[in-house]
Amino acid sequence: DSGVTQTPKHLITATGQRVTLRCSPRSGDLSVYWYQQSLDQGLQFLIQYYNGEERAKGNILERFSAQQFPDLHSELNLSSLELGDSALYFCASSHGDRGVEKLFFGSGTQLSVL
């Protein structure tokens, strides 16, 4: 158990819909990272938040957004969903704000867009 909690574990929705994925970091960790893993793209970094502020952005689509709340949990919002958004979404956390820190990953949310 990494200490990072992601909910829900599975999500099935239809094209055009909007969903929210939730992540609670390990106790004491200030950074949260979101990654997307699809069969054809591998693990892709999406975005990082540190203590409530956006720190780094990767290959995140404009239809996707994220935020980190004062209690340090984070949400990833995916809107106008397309079939190609079907993937495993992982959240990771670390203590500091450098992406090179040791990351602890959650067990992921499997999103299926039908």
Place this chain on the structure above:
Amino acid sequence: DAKTTQPTSMDCAEGRAANLPCNHSTISGNEYVYWYRQIHSQGPQYIIHGLKNNETNEMASLIITEDRKSSTLILPHATLRDTAVYYCIVSGGNNAGNMLTFGGGTRLMVKP
């Protein structure tokens, strides 16, 4: 971040040492070598990291060549539970925002 090259797949007999190579010939002086693994569709798991000295922890050993252009992850006594995709990642510096970039990794199959 420097790119890494890993074999696509490897086999190892249970109980034997698994030696996973990684080439990172464009690594720069302040970049670290990280190893993570992903078992089936679970979240990636940190294994070990190093800058230039060899490192060992309870999971594995990391051997980095003197020129730092390659490294080897060693699982001393592989078990069936070590079957996973192993990612070698080079990243670093002191700047915030140096993210871990995962490549294709090496699919290690530990066989009885």
